[in-house]
Amino acid sequence: MSLSVPKIRSCEDCPIRYNAVCSKCDPEELQDLEEIKYYRSYAAGQTVFFGGDPLEFVGSIVSGVSSLTRTLPDGRIQMVGLLLPGDFMGRPNRDTIDCDVVAETDVMLCCFRRKPFERIIDETPHVGQRLLEMTLDELDAAREWMLVLGRKTAREKIASLLHMIATRMASLKPGETAEATFTLPITRETMANYLGLTIETVSRQMSALKKDGLIAFDERRDIRVPDLAALKAETGEIA
């Protein structure tokens, strides 16, 4: 498993320059951040943080996908967040982290040691403001997901997840047809953990959606959605 070495030299080149926690910074603020940032890479499957560990650093996902999970003592797992490029991980003003953070694909992180970053939040308003904005968005997403977990059927859950991934991925390369193609960044097991289902149920519903022509795939991970609107109609969100 090869770890890509960071090639980014300055924040100007950074692929997440305009949506990460630093996106509102003016050049001067950016300079402050630049002085304390450093990069880290994780291979797919590696754990970035263990729940309960002291939180030494925070940071942004530059590339790749990570998951946030919570686990019950008997081993039941629930994914509680999916972090894509630009998303922030860690929690200022908290000594420990309460979720496991796992790299689902190879991941590159732009990190800041927590203490200096907390100082920056207090001193450079645009970082704190952007972080508030991002946290509010995440809260909205978490609440949206509570509806999925609490009230949707297995089929609706799968359709919702696929639709979300399709649109979030698509938003990176905008060009918008009714169609979408993407590679699932996660295993069936991870999907199950996200959706509060078993992997067997995930598999059955994927097969059912395929049989119904709503999605297509041969290789297990390469999904084609011929008609995003039709998939959306399966999420239960349409009247």
Added chain:
Amino acid sequence: MSLSVPKIRSCEDCPIRYNAVCSKCDPEELQDLEEIKYYRSYAAGQTVFFGGDPLEFVGSIVSGVSSLTRTLPDGRIQMVGLLLPGDFMGRPNRDTIDCDVVAETDVMLCCFRRKPFERIIDETPHVGQRLLEMTLDELDAAREWMLVLGRKTAREKIASLLHMIATRMASLKPGETAEATFTLPITRETMANYLGLTIETVSRQMSALKKDGLIAFDERRDIRVPDLAALKAETGEIA
């Protein structure tokens, strides 16, 4: 249904002075807030915001309990947040709200029109900082709840809800025995909507917990928990 008229004259008297969005403010900042604040009351059952409506104001719960809910077109409802005194409602920098907000009991709100409040966030750092802190806490709570919704059994869900209410209410009057008594601020239906269950299942599990001696009640809403640790053991969170 009688609406209590606000009796609070200044922020100094305010019951949520030290845990609301204003809690980090120094006297000068408080003065800025005081100039734009106003009070509103809602009777139990009234809707404060309808999902999708323009968001004219934001504010803090001074007293009472409100719920945040999301609804699917076919009528399925999921509660996605429970707001207790001190909690903040509304969303700066967003023109509409995406949840219904309902007063579960009589509620008093300390409100700010949204635009002036947004200006305050930008100008008085302690408000933005506190709001970030509160939003991060809410995000943690939402994630905790995703675990409940996705992976817990009906009994564990009920136990989790009762335990949470017991401890959150208890924290107001700290004195900590192993025992707790409280009045449920919500109906069985609201409980069901919070937990992603039907009201019949809620009722059955309440009866089961009662039969097992984990809770006691005659009047449907006045709950006594003889042993909080024993209740906690039913939440699935204990090894």
Added chain:
DNA sequence: CGCCTAGTTGACTTATATCAAACCGCGTGG
């Protein structure tokens, strides 16, 4: 007094979990 809402309880159905087996692509070592 009778209706209305909130809650409880029972009988039955069903969606999803559980248990079990087999499949498929892939890298490894004989």
Added chain:
DNA sequence: CCACGCGGTTTGATATAAGTCAACTAGGCG
């Protein structure tokens, strides 16, 4: 080069937790 094992996935048979439908109780209020 092929057999093997392995992780990830699919599919089938069965079990069960929770949902549905329905009847009934108990307060509260006009």
